[in-house]
Amino acid sequence: MTSTPVKNLLDPGFELTLRPMRYPDFYERYRDAIKNTWTVEEVDLHSDVADLAKLTPGEQHMIGRLVAFFATGDSIVSNNLVLTLYKHINSPEARLYLSRQLFEEAVHVQFYLTLLDTYLPDPADRAAAFDAVEEIPSIREKAQFCFRWMANFDGQGAEKIDRLESREDRRRFLLNLICFAACIEGLFFYGAFAYVYWFRSRGLLHGLATGTNWVFRDETMHMSFAFDVVDTVRKEDPELFDDALRQEVTDMLREAVDAELQFGRDLCGDGLPGMNTESMRAYLECVADQRLARLGFPALYGSQNPFSFMELQGVQELTNFFERRPSAYQVAVEGTVALDEDF
Numbered sequence: 001m002t003s004t005p006v007k008n009l010l011d012p013g014f015e016l017t018l019r020p021m022r023y024p025d026f027y028e029r030y031r032d033a034i035k036n037t038w039t040v041e042e043v044d045l046h047s048d049v050a051d052l053a054k055l056t057p058g059e060q061h062m063i064g065r066l067v068a069f070f071a072t073g074d075s076i077v078s079n080n081l082v083l084t085l086y087k088h089i090n091s092p093e094a095r096l097y098l099s100r101q102l103f104e105e106a107v108h109v110q111f112y113l114t115l116l117d118t119y120l121p122d123p124a125d126r127a128a129a130f131d132a133v134e135e136i137p138s139i140r141e142k143a144q145f146c147f148r149w150m151a152n153f154d155g156q157g158a159e160k161i162d163r164l165e166s167r168e169d170r171r172r173f174l175l176n177l178i179c180f181a182a183c184i185e186g187l188f189f190y191g192a193f194a195y196v197y198w199f200r201s202r203g204l205l206h207g208l209a210t211g212t213n214w215v216f217r218d219e220t221m222h223m224s225f226a227f228d229v230v231d232t233v234r235k236e237d238p239e240l241f242d243d244a245l246r247q248e249v250t251d252m253l254r255e256a257v258d259a260e261l262q263f264g265r266d267l268c269g270d271g272l273p274g275m276n277t278e279s280m281r282a283y284l285e286c287v288a289d290q291r292l293a294r295l296g297f298p299a300l301y302g303s304q305n306p307f308s309f310m311e312l313q314g315v316q317e318l319t320n321f322f323e324r325r326p327s328a329y330q331v332a333v334e335g336t337v338a339l340d341e342d343f
């Protein structure tokens with residue numbers, strides 16, 4: 001009697017078998033994601049336009065930079081999804097989820113495009129926002145960070161890996177996956193969301209906050225899926241998770257925090273009431289520690305989240321999502337808060 005050899009998740013190929021199902025949890029994640037469908041047309045940006053006119057020059061600068069980051073962020077993630085994740089995660093269940101994620105990233109790109117068209121009526125300003133990835137140093141540095149970890153898979157500036165044949169190939173893949181989940185979706189985007197919710201805590205930019213609620217939920221799920229993939233690979237191939245990998249991931253997160261902090265310095269300038277570089281530093285360090293904890297690695301900073309307006313985000317977003325109504329902004333609470341890992 002012959003039997004099909006058992007394959008591991010990162011073995012090269014395009015596995016087609018859905019029955020018997022080898023990775024049912026990935027299939028369940030796909031089904032869960034379908035329940036969260038939303039459209040850009042549901043987000044009403046009208047009141048944001050009136051709010052924008054009320055902002056101080058410092059706040060306007062912050063919004064300008066934020067939108068410029070949003071202009072290209074999700075497109076970079078989409079490209080990596082196609083070039084790297086879909087290609088090398090060899091499970092039809094996981095590929096169902098990744099197809100759905102690709103759709104969600106397209107909705108995010110559309111949301112931010114609509115946001116740019118609304119916030120920046122001058123076509124020259126819009127073009128400048130899309131150029132930020134080259135022209136604005138604090139945004140260019142974050143983009144370069146992403147491109148460096150993609151390089152092995154898009155062949156831009158590094159030897160291209162077409163099939164994960166060797167242990168080193170699988171390591172490079174894992175580092176790419178962890179970079180996009182922990183540092184890009186899980187840190188750069190979380191930094192951006194914090195600025196949005198800081199505005200919301202002051203009763204401003206509700207349209208942006210509503211769309212952000214839904215993007216936030218999607219990104220949280222993208223990250224959870226990616227970490228599930230990491231867990232599966234760890235189970236199948238524990239030797240990949242050695243001290244060298246831990247060190248590389250820790251260094252990568254430190255670099256991501258530094259890049260996001262430089263962006264924060266650009267956004268905050270000399271500081272705005274309740275938002276400045278030092279509080280952003282503590283927030284990012286706290287988020288980075290959570291990502292390391294999720295990966296089973298020791299914390300790097302031991303910082304506490306200073307942003308009370310992020311505390312209830314998980315619960316509030318869920319309520320809003322199912323009620324399908326714009327968010328009611330919450331009153332800020334004083335002191336430091338714990339950031340739940342489920343966020």
Ligand SMILES: [Fe+2]
Nearest residue numbers: 074104105108
């Ligand atoms: Fe996204």
Ligand SMILES: [Fe+2]
Nearest residue numbers: 077185219222
């Ligand atoms: Fe995402």
